[in-house]
Amino acid sequence: MxxxxxxxxxxxxxxxxxxxxxxxxxxxxxxxxxxxxxxxxxxxxxxxxxxxxxxxxxxxxxxxxxxxxxxxxxxxxxxxxxxxxxxxxxxxxxxxxxxxxxxxxxxxxxxxxxxxxxxxxxxxxxxxxxxxxxxxxxxxxxxxxxxxxxxxxxxxxxxxxxxxxxxxxxxxxxxxxxxxxxxxxxxxxxxxxxxxxxxxxxxxxxxxxxxxxxxxxxxxxxxxxxxxFQKNSWYDFFEKLMPRALQIAFEEDLELRKGLPTDYLHHTGVVNSDKESPERQFIMGKVEKLMTSIMKHAPVDAAFDQMGRQFVHDSLPPVLSESEKSCSIHGTGERWDSQRQQVTSMVEIEPDTMIKIIRKGAVRLVMEMDQVHVYHTLENLRYYHGTEPQYVDIPIDAAPAVEFLIHSYPEYVPVDSLPLDDIQLKIDIVTALYEKGLILTQEPLDPIYEEGVDENEAPM
Amino acid sequence: MxxxxxxxxxxxxxxxxxxxxxxxxxxxxxxxxxxxxxxxxxxxxxxxxxxxxxxxxxxxxxxxxxxxxxxxxxxxxxxxxxxxxxxxxxxxxxxxxxxxxxxxxxxxxxxxxxxxxxxxxxxxxxxxxxxxxxxxxxxxxxxxxxxxxxxxxxxxxxxxxxxxxxxxxxxxxxxxxxxxxxxxxxxxxxxxxxxxxxxxxxxxxxxxxxxxxxxxxxxxxxxxxxxxFQKNSWYDFFEKLMPRALQIAFEEDLELRKGLPTDYLHHTGVVNSDKESPERQFIMGKVEKLMTSIMKHAPVDAAFDQMGRQFVHDSLPPVLSESEKSCSIHGTGERWDSQRQQVTSMVEIEPDTMIKIIRKGAVRLVMEMDQVHVYHTLENLRYYHGTEPQYVDIPIDAAPAVEFLIHSYPEYVPVDSLPLDDIQLKIDIVTALYEKGLILTQEPLDPIYEEGVDENEAPM
Amino acid sequence: MxxxxxxxxxxxxxxxxxxxxxxxxxxxxxxxxxxxxxxxxxxxxxxxxxxxxxxxxxxxxxxxxxxxxxxxxxxxxxxxxxxxxxxxxxxxxxxxxxxxxxxxxxxxxxxxxxxxxxxxxxxxxxxxxxxxxxxxxxxxxxxxxxxxxxxxxxxxxxxxxxxxxxxxxxxxxxxxxxxxxxxxxxxxxxxxxxxxxxxxxxxxxxxxxxxxxxxxxxxxxxxxxxxxFQKNSWYDFFEKLMPRALQIAFEEDLELRKGLPTDYLHHTGVVNSDKESPERQFIMGKVEKLMTSIMKHAPVDAAFDQMGRQFVHDSLPPVLSESEKSCSIHGTGERWDSQRQQVTSMVEIEPDTMIKIIRKGAVRLVMEMDQVHVYHTLENLRYYHGTEPQYVDIPIDAAPAVEFLIHSYPEYVPVDSLPLDDIQLKIDIVTALYEKGLILTQEPLDPIYEEGVDENEAPM
Amino acid sequence: MxxxxxxxxxxxxxxxxxxxxxxxxxxxxxxxxxxxxxxxxxxxxxxxxxxxxxxxxxxxxxxxxxxxxxxxxxxxxxxxxxxxxxxxxxxxxxxxxxxxxxxxxxxxxxxxxxxxxxxxxxxxxxxxxxxxxxxxxxxxxxxxxxxxxxxxxxxxxxxxxxxxxxxxxxxxxxxxxxxxxxxxxxxxxxxxxxxxxxxxxxxxxxxxxxxxxxxxxxxxxxxxxxxxFQKNSWYDFFEKLMPRALQIAFEEDLELRKGLPTDYLHHTGVVNSDKESPERQFIMGKVEKLMTSIMKHAPVDAAFDQMGRQFVHDSLPPVLSESEKSCSIHGTGERWDSQRQQVTSMVEIEPDTMIKIIRKGAVRLVMEMDQVHVYHTLENLRYYHGTEPQYVDIPIDAAPAVEFLIHSYPEYVPVDSLPLDDIQLKIDIVTALYEKGLILTQEPLDPIYEEGVDENEAPM
Missing domain, CATH: 2.60.120.650 (Cupin)
Known part of the structure; x- marks a missing residue:
């Protein structure tokens, strides 16, 4: 394996x-x-x-x-x-x-x-x-x-x-x-x-x-x-975390939305830093309390996902072996048959198709603005940032399927085992990932019955 | 007063x-x-x-x-x-x-x-x-x-x-x-x-x-x-404070400069948020420790000064009374004498000149990059942000003089009482502020002996 | 006058x-x-x-x-x-x-x-x-x-x-x-x-x-x-004329739309400038013929209007006398009556109102893209290019009225004498110019019967 | 040939x-x-x-x-x-x-x-x-x-x-x-x-x-x-010619530098286009005379060279045959000898080397700002405008050598026959073009005596 x-x-x-x-x-x-x-x-x-x-x-x-x-x-x-x-x-x-x-x-x-x-x-x-x-x-x-x-x-x-x-x-x-x-x-x-x-x-x-x-x-x-490890330190993580922490705290903690005391300018700043007035003490106490609140609201996992998203964008695409190609969209599926002058070798994901993610480090599932994006390295170029960040949009209720695939790695699992209610949704989600090159099948997919080709020619 | x-x-x-x-x-x-x-x-x-x-x-x-x-x-x-x-x-x-x-x-x-x-x-x-x-x-x-x-x-x-x-x-x-x-x-x-x-x-x-x-x-x-109170909440303050806190912590705490664990991506993020692995516990503990360190380094007074600097830039210029004008550069000093066709009424700041800041809220002393800037509202226009932020550059050793003037307000103090060693430096610093309109004298300055005009005509 | x-x-x-x-x-x-x-x-x-x-x-x-x-x-x-x-x-x-x-x-x-x-x-x-x-x-x-x-x-x-x-x-x-x-x-x-x-x-x-x-x-x-006379030479005029001449010739002369000879590169340029080949002679003859065609299509008056439009934008606004103000929108018309706490002194342009353009040099009528724009200096500021070019949009069939007013200057003419078919159109066009400050009446307009004010309060 | x-x-x-x-x-x-x-x-x-x-x-x-x-x-x-x-x-x-x-x-x-x-x-x-x-x-x-x-x-x-x-x-x-x-x-x-x-x-x-x-x-x-023939019409040529013609006429014809008549605005433009005043006639006569002058100054060959320069930039690079590669820098010259772990096969252009331009359409000699540039297609990519325009800078007195090579095409000529005074200059200019891939030799160049390699190791 x-x-x-x-x-x-x-x-x-x-x-x-x-x-x-x-x-x-x-x-x-x-x-x-x-x-x-x-x-x-x-x-x-x-x-x-x-x-x-x-x-x-x-x-x-x-x-x-x-x-x-x-x-x-x-x-x-x-x-x-x-x-x-x-x-x-x-x-x-x-x-x-x-x-x-x-x-x-x-x-x-x-x-x-x-x-x-x-x-x-x-x-x-x-x-x-x-x-x-x-x-x-x-x-x-x-x-x-x-x-x-x-x-x-x-x-x-x-x-x-x-x-x-x-x-x-x-x-x-x-x-x-x-x-x-x-x-x-x-x-x-x-x-x-x-x-x-x-x-x-x-x-x-x-x-x-x-x-x-x-x-x-x-x-x-x-x-x-x-x-x-260029720009891969804890500092870089906190650079992503802190503004998000502040943003969330603003939304959830009314105290942070309140105005500053009208006289704060007279008790703060370098000119007043040696003063010990009660107003200053009150302000400094407030700062500390709000700091704690901000920290409490820090969306730590979301910030790590942003680091992961960045990593996926910065990465080289994977080098695929010939056998990996033949078990993914990179080498299998519909092709032009020069003899017959038509498209042949249609394949389809089935409920019992055994699949896995093509590389453990090649994908990152990220929640952004109530959407689920599966960022991946597959379309990156061999020079740095040769493309925009590439991702597949996933319906929010399909997220557990992707999570399941990530955690199952490196094992193959049948499509049917994905933790979703609907078999068609399972196939759709896997097909969407497959068509972006993110899915490896255990065996090369078999072409389906060819006569179907002719019947499928209705315009879309 | x-x-x-x-x-x-x-x-x-x-x-x-x-x-x-x-x-x-x-x-x-x-x-x-x-x-x-x-x-x-x-x-x-x-x-x-x-x-x-x-x-x-x-x-x-x-x-x-x-x-x-x-x-x-x-x-x-x-x-x-x-x-x-x-x-x-x-x-x-x-x-x-x-x-x-x-x-x-x-x-x-x-x-x-x-x-x-x-x-x-x-x-x-x-x-x-x-x-x-x-x-x-x-x-x-x-x-x-x-x-x-x-x-x-x-x-x-x-x-x-x-x-x-x-x-x-x-x-x-x-x-x-x-x-x-x-x-x-x-x-x-x-x-x-x-x-x-x-x-x-x-x-x-x-x-x-x-x-x-x-x-x-x-x-x-x-x-x-x-x-x-538009954008004058605690949130706005923390927006200025947080990036500075992180920056200072980076410089002073080696832990923050260290790289993330090579396997952090497999234990963090929305996909792993329900996991309880020791690696995840270690990472989360680290996040908390570093947060505390960042907070400890937060330059609270510097951030308040940035709020003050912003306030001074956003403000209207002060409305000066006629008597205020006659005790400041706005109404006194050298003028053109149409009769004699020459400049007259030269005035000078003296050690015993009694002075104060023209308005308590019109100035803000801010340390920026090892320099001391006295931001002020005097050249602001009557429409919002009609000018760039205006400031007077002050030698760092003259900062206590400005601080003294700010704290003395609303009292007048003699130039000589400024907490600096050198009388010439006292006069220079007050003259610099006076020429920007920031200083009010207790009495209108007396024109100095006029014959001096002729002797002062050497080119600069 | x-x-x-x-x-x-x-x-x-x-x-x-x-x-x-x-x-x-x-x-x-x-x-x-x-x-x-x-x-x-x-x-x-x-x-x-x-x-x-x-x-x-x-x-x-x-x-x-x-x-x-x-x-x-x-x-x-x-x-x-x-x-x-x-x-x-x-x-x-x-x-x-x-x-x-x-x-x-x-x-x-x-x-x-x-x-x-x-x-x-x-x-x-x-x-x-x-x-x-x-x-x-x-x-x-x-x-x-x-x-x-x-x-x-x-x-x-x-x-x-x-x-x-x-x-x-x-x-x-x-x-x-x-x-x-x-x-x-x-x-x-x-x-x-x-x-x-x-x-x-x-x-x-x-x-x-x-x-x-x-x-x-x-x-x-x-x-x-x-x-x-900064940038006011014949050169500046031709800079406006030439691209327009070429553009018009392109639209009207098919020869100019035709492709260059496929071999032109081998007979032209500094490397071939001493050659006397028939191909070169043919090409040079063609250049001359097309040049003449371009010149023939040059829209001379349109280019002068662009110079005029530029002049109007660059100009200072006119200095109006008190009597000019009282005979134009700058000083007459509806005003707030503090006593009665309502608007009074409504005025209207009538067919027999005697009018003229407020300054000969303050307007320029320009055809642009099948529209007629009356550019004017009235809203210019006292510093260079303080505003965008200002103009009044005129229906194309009203252009003769503006032309008539320009040529009548400095004489006053009755609104009714404008060379348009419809009296309402005459009044509308004069009102539009009047409301932009471009029209001077011979006498201050008389306020109309005040009771009308109350009846006119229906919302628009 | x-x-x-x-x-x-x-x-x-x-x-x-x-x-x-x-x-x-x-x-x-x-x-x-x-x-x-x-x-x-x-x-x-x-x-x-x-x-x-x-x-x-x-x-x-x-x-x-x-x-x-x-x-x-x-x-x-x-x-x-x-x-x-x-x-x-x-x-x-x-x-x-x-x-x-x-x-x-x-x-x-x-x-x-x-x-x-x-x-x-x-x-x-x-x-x-x-x-x-x-x-x-x-x-x-x-x-x-x-x-x-x-x-x-x-x-x-x-x-x-x-x-x-x-x-x-x-x-x-x-x-x-x-x-x-x-x-x-x-x-x-x-x-x-x-x-x-x-x-x-x-x-x-x-x-x-x-x-x-x-x-x-x-x-x-x-x-x-x-x-x-996209944008390759006579119009495109005149678009390059006209602004240059105007520029040169400005420099050489004082009449074009003179100011417009102070009253021109009152006799020109759409509003005055039906007038027949003497002032208008004078102005129109002047326009015609200056047009003729501008045309007379038109730098026709320079504009064709700009078309040529554009063509060379837009072009695909040439497809070279194996034998062409072996007779140019694309396939011959110094190479790394893995056996001896050093550079071998040094070659040099000699006075009797027989040479030609690699493709007739691949170069364009253009005079720009008193400099001579040989624009070429050799470094263009196989997608449109994949590079900036590429050129070799040539000393102005070497221009006749390039001209000679262009006109000699498709014949090979010995380096020594270039119309320059100095044999070293001939070799230098050919070497410069050779190193950019623009020169084809009649025979593959022979590697020079290899012992020289060692003696040539002085740092540059």
Missing amino acids: FDSSKEAKKLFECIIHPVKLDRFFNELWERKPLLIKRHIANYNDGWFSTAELDHILRQENIQYSVNLDITSYENGKRETHNPIGRAYAPVVWDYYQNGCSVRLLNPQTYSRRVWKLLAVLQEFFGSCAGANVYLTPPGTQGFAPHYDDIEAFILQLEGRKNWKLYSPKNESGTLPRFSSDNFSEEEIGEPILNIVLDAGDLLYFPRGTIHQATALEDTHSLHITVSC | FDSSKEAKKLFECIIHPVKLDRFFNELWERKPLLIKRHIANYNDGWFSTAELDHILRQENIQYSVNLDITSYENGKRETHNPIGRAYAPVVWDYYQNGCSVRLLNPQTYSRRVWKLLAVLQEFFGSCAGANVYLTPPGTQGFAPHYDDIEAFILQLEGRKNWKLYSPKNESGTLPRFSSDNFSEEEIGEPILNIVLDAGDLLYFPRGTIHQATALEDTHSLHITVSC | FDSSKEAKKLFECIIHPVKLDRFFNELWERKPLLIKRHIANYNDGWFSTAELDHILRQENIQYSVNLDITSYENGKRETHNPIGRAYAPVVWDYYQNGCSVRLLNPQTYSRRVWKLLAVLQEFFGSCAGANVYLTPPGTQGFAPHYDDIEAFILQLEGRKNWKLYSPKNESGTLPRFSSDNFSEEEIGEPILNIVLDAGDLLYFPRGTIHQATALEDTHSLHITVSC | FDSSKEAKKLFECIIHPVKLDRFFNELWERKPLLIKRHIANYNDGWFSTAELDHILRQENIQYSVNLDITSYENGKRETHNPIGRAYAPVVWDYYQNGCSVRLLNPQTYSRRVWKLLAVLQEFFGSCAGANVYLTPPGTQGFAPHYDDIEAFILQLEGRKNWKLYSPKNESGTLPRFSSDNFSEEEIGEPILNIVLDAGDLLYFPRGTIHQATALEDTHSLHITVSC
């Missing part, structure tokens, strides 16, 4: 092997760097290669500044050398030969294997996963010291690179919300880690960790940086 | 006479309507009259839809008859003769007495005060039943009008945030008050009270509605 | 006295500067004075940068010293005492006499007239050498100023479309005129003339610059 | 075979419809098929409303049935089975053969070519009668369809600029052509021809409509 959650966990365990999950999350995650020296040069093989980069440059319309950067960092000076327009392979190699680094942005758009890597990891992290690929000529450095706003996993793919990591310069640099500007050497002090990454090795460090890296003199370096 | 706060209180007491302030705010305000029958037809005289309306239409460029509306309500049908462009008096009277009501918006822009009325009341309420004037032909009604988003004081000026008030239709109509659409007669039920307002009378009712009114058959009706 | 055209001509003759109109327009206008030394210090008196400036600063909300500039030009360096917010008189005089020049923008907004001056001149020029006032302390200069995009008339009001004028630096500086940046002394060469302007004198120079001026050491200088 | 112009001509001859080019353009083009019955069912085979549509729906992210429409027209009612989101094949076939038509927009984006068809035709027409594919179930009609704004070539691919064409309803419907709304049957009258199109047939009709079509009862219908 395929379970996308379990697959995701296995992949991540493989990436940080031999470190155990528990140890990683209890001791290292968001706390300190992790270096794994593997002495197995081909451990990371398959995710990406310089040859694949060459291939992509020839096959795809890669645009400077949009998809690819040409950079250098020499004598403390960071430069970007991007021309305008399409990056043709020979021109990119010219820059490389002249000592420039090449950064391919979002390789998942062009590389099916990177796509798959990230699509699986995002399910593990519960947070959108991204990637960049860095190719560095021997003996050079492409970027100035800086820190990023994401958790970083460096997978060394080819060659060797010398990495130096530095502590945040102060408290507010710890787990920061935004990436830094470039630092000068003077600003960053002594490294806390200074090591060489060989092909097959892994380096992890938390957002806020200042870093820089140089390819060794004797070889180029190629690595992929997998990133996650 | 003139005290703008006391003057404001006296005016409001006069408006609700013989009801006492205490009773009004404890029993009626935001709770229920108040009708005061005075049997003194000229009690409200002086604020406005139909003759003044006629005068304004002739002197000012009054625009339909912007400054004036022509309306009717007949057989349950509410219509607006506004032409385009300027409202010339004879055309307005034509509409009136044909049974249309005339609503003059923001009479304070054209009427000095309404301006003064509102400028004083806003200081009493600590909330922007507005007004509309309604003229209704005998036996007609100009508006459909509806409720507004403001506390309403109806001052009957001429003639008589039959008012009917109705309770909010449900809980959420109590102290509402936005005005209603028009209601039909069927929707509103039986009135809770059905009375006739004669000239000199007052009617108050809270926001959310549904109302309609008809001029009696034997006479026209003219009243002015004074409004306040 | 008052004729606004004649009044306008007289005023301009007075301004350039003793130079004759013919000579001015034939020899000087747009060609060369004109200096008139009058030796009558008070010849320009009455238009504006420094005392009026002082008065305006005290009465009006004059804003730095919007309505007033504080400037200096010293040692080749031009600076603007504008603070933010309202310009209080004493602060402005401080700057003046320190050697700064004061420029009041658009004095017509605050000064009734400047308003009248410009409102009359705009009618003479057939082009919007503007003004600035410049006050300069003794021995100083406020602006760097530059040229403007308007015809300039300098009226010296007080004191004395040394003016230097310079020729345009090249052909394209003659009658330019846009004002210049500041020039350095080295760039401008030797002056073509170097004279002193005394109070009462006039200096005219065409747009494109480089100029600078310094107040003499012994006295301040005050002058008003009246400007006109 | 491959010549893209000749190839394009041959393809179009094939499409309208057996009609001759001369006859087509002299008698039919933009004049009347052409029907070619071929009785060879597979004459149009290869361009597209329903099987290819099925394939595209499975492979590509086809979005309803963006890339595909589901329509019906029954009993005079035209409907669009597009859901939201991706069009999965089985759902599309469901609609088809229910009698809906399927329109695939811009098949060139997904079908390489349609891309090639249009890329070649655009070169023939000198105008952007587009396409839609229409699949209609037996016995149905998908669209209401209407006309389009393009020259239409209907290539029947499968099945049979009954077409009815109607004359434009009036003059202004001939060669219109914009497509029509839908017509009712009553509006369009009797057809001028009423025929059946079989697979292999062609139907051409000019823009403005009203049309409707129904699939016969016994079979579905599939056709592709190839369109061209």
